[in-house]
Amino acid sequence: KNEVEQSPQNLTAQEGEFITINCSYSVGISALHWLQQHPGGGIVSLFMLSSGKKKHGRLIATINIQEKHSSLHITASHPRDSAVYICAVTENTGNQFYFGTGTSLTVIP
Amino acid sequence: DGGITQSPKYLFRKEGQNVTLSCEQNLNHDAMYWYRQDPGQGLRLIYYSQIVNDFQKGDIAEGYSVSREKKESFPLTVTSAQKNPTAFYLCASSPRGSPHTGELFFGEGSRLTVL
Numbered sequence: 001k002n003e004v005e006q007s008p009q010n011l012t013a014q015e016g017e018f019i020t021i022n023c024s025y026s027v028g029i030s031a032l033h034w035l036q037q038h039p040g041g042g043i044v045s046l047f048m049l050s051s052g053k054k055k056h057g058r059l060i061a062t063i064n065i066q067e068k069h070s071s072l073h074i075t076a077s078h079p080r081d082s083a084v085y086i087c088a089v090t091e092n093t094g095n096q097f098y099f100g101t102g103t104s105l106t107v108i109p
Numbered sequence: 110d111g112g113i114t115q116s117p118k119y120l121f122r123k124e125g126q127n128v129t130l131s132c133e134q135n136l137n138h139d140a141m142y143w144y145r146q147d148p149g150q151g152l153r154l155i156y157y158s159q160i161v162n163d164f165q166k167g168d169i170a171e172g173y174s175v176s177r178e179k180k181e182s183f184p185l186t187v188t189s190a191q192k193n194p195t196a197f198y199l200c201a202s203s204p205r206g207s208p209h210t211g212e213l214f215f216g217e218g219s220r221l222t223v224l
Binding site: 002004033035040041042043044045048086088096097098099100101102 | 152211213214
């Protein structure tokens with residue numbers, strides 16, 4: 001059983017579309033992370049959040065602690081947004097990060 | 110610029126050989142991690158280190174070894190005992206002393222292929 005589940009696994013969108021990627025988790029957490037993995041393999045941290053909502057440019061991350069669910073939204077998607085998006089959580093004991101398997105996003109011009 | 114540098118980016122190894130992957134960070138972070146990434150799976154923790162000269166096994170430490178002689182450096186050796194070493198390896202760091210907390214910063218990864 002995976003502690004972090006993401007959906008969808010794969011997503012193809014037309015440029016300009018609004019995109020939502022979902023993440024559910026089963027453990028108590030102190031923080032949730034959204035990561036972006038580029039085709040070359042490097043990973044960058046997009047957001048770390050423990051409550052509410054954060055926005056950075058066209059990206060918005062929300063979290064509902066009671067429902068153990070987070071969403072990553074991309075507004076006005078662009079081909080350069082094509083990447084794998086990974087949800088990760090910090091377990092509240094501080095003993096572990098848990099990672100989802102990622103959502104592969106392709107944005108077509 | 111501050112960041113994490115992994116080398117080499119691609120590495121080929123014959124069966125039975127040990128290989129060492131380098132990870133250097135100039136972020137002054139205390140905690141460093143090595144993860145393995147396989148297709149269709151989440152990142153899995155190999156080893157982590159909280160401070161110099163101390164490190165802890167992760168979920169899949171068998172067949173791997175690490176050292177932390179300097180704060181900036183956390184090399185990973187993939188030994189011949191690792192049964193299935195072909196994978197993508199990611200080094201990461203986080204600023205706090207307590208491991209597995211704080212924002213994660215990743216290197217560009219090293220892809221190891223065993224021939």
